[in-house]
Amino acid sequence: VPSGGVGGAGDGYLLVSNTNPAQLATRNNSAAYTGDLIADGVTGFSFWLRDLGGEETLRLHLAVGNPGNFWTTDMEFSPTADAWTRYEVDLTDPGAWVQQQGVGTFEEALRATDRIQFRNNPLAGDPLPLDGVADFAIDRITVIPAPGALAAWCVVGTLTLRRRRVS
Secondary structure: OOOOEOOEOOOOOEEEEOOOOEEOEEEEOOHHHOEOOOOOOOOEEEEEEEEOOOOOOOOEEEEEEEOOEEEEEOOOEOOOEOOOEEEEEEOOOHHHEEEEEEOOOHHHHHHOEOEEEEEEOOOOOOOOOOEEOOEEEEEEEEEEOOOOHHHHHHHHHHHHHHHHHHO
16 A cells, blocks of 8 residues: 555555455565575564454464474564554564474574565464454564664674774
């Protein structure tokens, strides 16, 4: 949707909607959210959610991994109707995640992630998203630490180290 995101008029967001009872979920498999998340220094995600006033209470979860090793956070997100709410998910605590499908460890899933998914589930470990008629919005999915933050720190550290060697 081209307007009405966290930034207001002119700020777009992703609309996830079902008008007939069906699984309510969406996934993203773009390069920013896939690959070896551990090697890339990713420690979490932050994002904004908004319930667009559907008839059902949303029970959203974030999932990461791949079809052979897929994990869902046990944290439930129930955004309020008609207001943006910011959430943050920690990828460094395997105890906060439930394996949803496949085999392998949480670390192995993070090392071979091919998608992140937002899904409406009553319980974190349910194999399929909950059927329902609902609408929710997602905005500003951010990788933590933000891309470039680690690289910027490393560059500054390298420059400082070189200066010390020269002195």
